[in-house]
Amino acid sequence: MNIKHTLSEKVTEYLLNNEGKAKISSLEIIKDDVFISLLGNNTHGNQYIPDAINKGARYIITDRKLEDNFIFNKILVVDDILTFLLSTAKIKRNIFKGKVIGITGSVGKTTLKENLKYFISQTSTVSVSIKSYNNYLGVLISLININLSSSFAIFEIGTNNFEEIKNLTSIIMPSQAIITNILPTHLENFKNTRNIAIEKSDIFNPEYNPNIELLILSQNNTDETYISDLALKENISNIITFGKINNQNYRIEKIKKIDDKTFEVLIYNNTTTYKFEINKNQLSRINNILISLIIFVYNKLDITTFISSTKNVELVEGRGLERKIFINNKIINFIDETYNASPSTMRMCIDEFSNIKTMKNQKKILILGDMKELGEGALGFHLEILEYIITLDLNNVIVCGELMKSALNKLSKKDLKIELILNEKLIIKYLKNTLNNNDILLIKGSNSSLTNKIRKILLKKGEN
Template structure:
């Protein structure tokens, strides 16, 4: 049996609060198309699926109205615009609204109101996406689950993800990000979660905040939209646990639970074993003991799994139902995915952490690299780029990484970016394998620095374009660079 249509025409038009118009050609046909509603939601004409509603959002770099024709040609059944002149000769139904982004938000709110799903919202300085993916995998074993894709966690991504949620969803998982105060509040009010998770508070986007406590304040905005009798899940090991707990109480939240190695954590991390590609974990929930494996490496991923298990428990699902799922979770490209690729006359193991970086996630990546097992002729190699948005203290924060790299027993380091140079220059000479001002220039040093059997971890902020290094290594697999 086929899935019901995502948005029947009457529900969609009501949510949009716009005026149904059509192009100059075959108005009647356009009305018929509209009556079919929409099977999906998109703001990108390049990834339109047939039957989608296309929202022509105006961004800083481009205007979606310029792609209305292309969206219709690619199969959009409905386009939502705020400038009537773009309705001409469009082979799709057209809805005219005052503000396209606000109309998308209205559809998102309508999607939340029409479902009986239990909703989980996740924020935090690190671990949002991994926690979201792990929880999605676990909940899919328990019922129909919808989750935001990739890192759709901003003022566009959250309403898109919410608007895409089918009416009969049983569990929804949404990631909410920010880099300024007052950004989470409007998004979490849309999502209206039953459970709110803050993975941790750590130095990230410091350039936009006075201090770490202000970051904690921004993260605590997730409580602003928590449903009545909702549950807040906090990291008991984080220095801001008490602060966040107090913030939750100020919002009249009484269900506050915690995870971590702290003896007072509700879900207590009792012991663990870190392995190159996975971890073995023992936890206590009160007097109940659980043992499980998580199919990805790193202490930070154990922490993420604890948040997931607390969410599962808060949803009144037996933890035993999902423990086996955690053993099968995987990381995506750019977020820790591991692969063996050809290099010269052999292979290297590549750990792709290229999507983003801040001090906490960088240290976590060093820990994963440190736990790798290399052959006698192999080395542990870190290729690192700048961590952005750290403000005036950025040079010093980068320099502080050097001690952690040495302690992690990493053999070689290649670095790029003006701030990461501060770290690189503090490393022992025998660890320095190459520096360049940019990732594009650092690529030229890879062939001389790397050898078969090396384990190579690549990490940096998205703006440093460390993915260029990943792409180059993959493109030249089994060939010299």
């Protein structure tokens, strides 16, 4: 008997049986993709349907009726796109038989996800959410795009307001959950770090995630130990902790310098010591490698493969990635930390800059932008950062942004080495006049701050 499938059934079946096909930007469409036509800030995605079709899109999904002159017979018009995506994502999650890892925390989610992808892919097949797809739409797209034959699927779960973690967790239902840390971020809505801790704890709450079997927790402050107490009350089968506070399951026993670029790391776990080498640029991100080790041990993956791979971990775009760029026909070593910024990551970045050793006649310049979404205490956090820079007696430090300006105005101007420049064109002019061949430039700030604009200008002018 020949059964005729509806277009909705065909689109759903296609998305379920294929990986990486759902795209929300027509710029990313390639042959046989499915273009999700969404309402944007200024325009509706329907405006880009002709472009998607010309690029070879197999299907289009939209929630807005098209003009009669559209004759493309593979355009699915639905009442609500998010409802359609949620339904498809839930079906795909239910039929996925691999292990699902969910990552939340205040900072470091994307970098950890990429590190885990790198390590696990050495031994198994793995699907991951792309970019920083950690909000509601991003999670739906990421689920729909997984490869059903993968042994692992890794998802970021982000939040900047209450009840978002439980909503995303109930869709992803990770059996293995990681909380990277609890630090002051998104304080405009959460007000304090204890509220952040409570929100993040929903990732392992059996009411929203009955699949939970493993929880990996950082234990470096009272909010993180509070989460550990909550987890114990929920009777999670396996809780593995790491951090500076005593009696953790995993701890960094020793870090020893081998040469200018390589360090040896010893990690202790109850009765076992793991020894491996890492590149210098991973020192500030050593916890990501530690968490990856925990995942390997728990899932009985090949530890020998893990240890042989630790020296080749790559940095992530906007999160410490180093590259050569041209400024005024001079080759500059650019360290890009412009994706985001919080008080803790800003301080780590300043430490990294302070520890950079320069050669004869080589200079280094640090540009810092505003840290966003810190709520009522934002000015105080920025003031602390500037005071920390002063204690290190750093040279060639430029700050930009209104919060940095307000914080700088509260400091004594006497012998102050920090320079304020509020315009990206003036900053570029300063760099052109100051930098020479082989100099070092490190830029750090929140994604929506002036530093991200500077990054885009510099990369547009020429990457080597």
